[in-house]
Amino acid sequence: MTAQIIDGTAIALKVRNEVKEKVAARIAAGKSQPALATVLVGERVDSVAYVSMKQKACAELGMTSYHKPVPADISQEDLENLIKELNADPKVNGILVQLPLPSHLDEERVLQLINIEKDVDGFSPINLGRLAQKGREPLFVPCTPYGCIYLLKEAGVTIKGANAVVLGRSNIVGMPAALLLVKEDATVTIVHSRTKDIPAVLKNADIIIAAIGRAQMVRGDWIKPGAAVIDVGINGIPVLDDKGNPVLSEKTGKPKQKLVGDVNYDEAKEVAGFITPVPGGVGPMTIAMLMVNTLRAAEIQDQ
16 A cells, blocks of 8 residues: 655645635725734744745735844843734734744743734634633634644545544644544544553554654554554754765765654555655645634634
């Protein structure tokens, strides 16, 4: 068996095109352009790159983006005041604080401050709390877990009644992914560092969402034949030559790196029924779902 590859790049493009059409129709009807404010604390290379990608997506889809870069040593009070200003600004529909924040800042307090109607990342304790409660719906779902569920549905994977295992219990991916699967009527197990016999747990899974942050941890013989595997992991590992030695970059002289997921893709694709590649799987969906959430925020604030 060779797994069906779930093409996150193609599915994300479809989602973005749908958002672009809805934004154009909205503007043609005389309504405001959806607007996303991105708050970037400091100059972490990865954070700068992620924020740039989000700004670019806004421009491509006909949305406005307001970039709010602040120094890494900003005080808690000043950062909170910026959030309050954005909350009060009627031109801003969504607020995204790029994580992680420097260690001297209280991340939880910052996220709590974001107006629930502008919480397009879905990280507000209120939105996450609603996600955890039966009969209640969050205004926004965290973008990466949202994308994972969307990929499963687009691939035609049956979630209702399935045994699902989520590797990882972070507030950003693992826990909300598990809660979303519960809402879809799956039976859910969360695997973490204290779980006993992880391979045995995974072998019973019809659906696996891997978000544990360990390169190629999940091996092919851990996977139930025909299972759907969604790999959220993004890890850099050295490129090796035929003798197992690191391949050096001609430009820098440093070992070359390649991106891999939390799943050993080459092994898993021979067993699984469906699988996402890394890169080109979940990654593109995160920004696509952020655009969905930003448009939704504008629609909510119209009311």
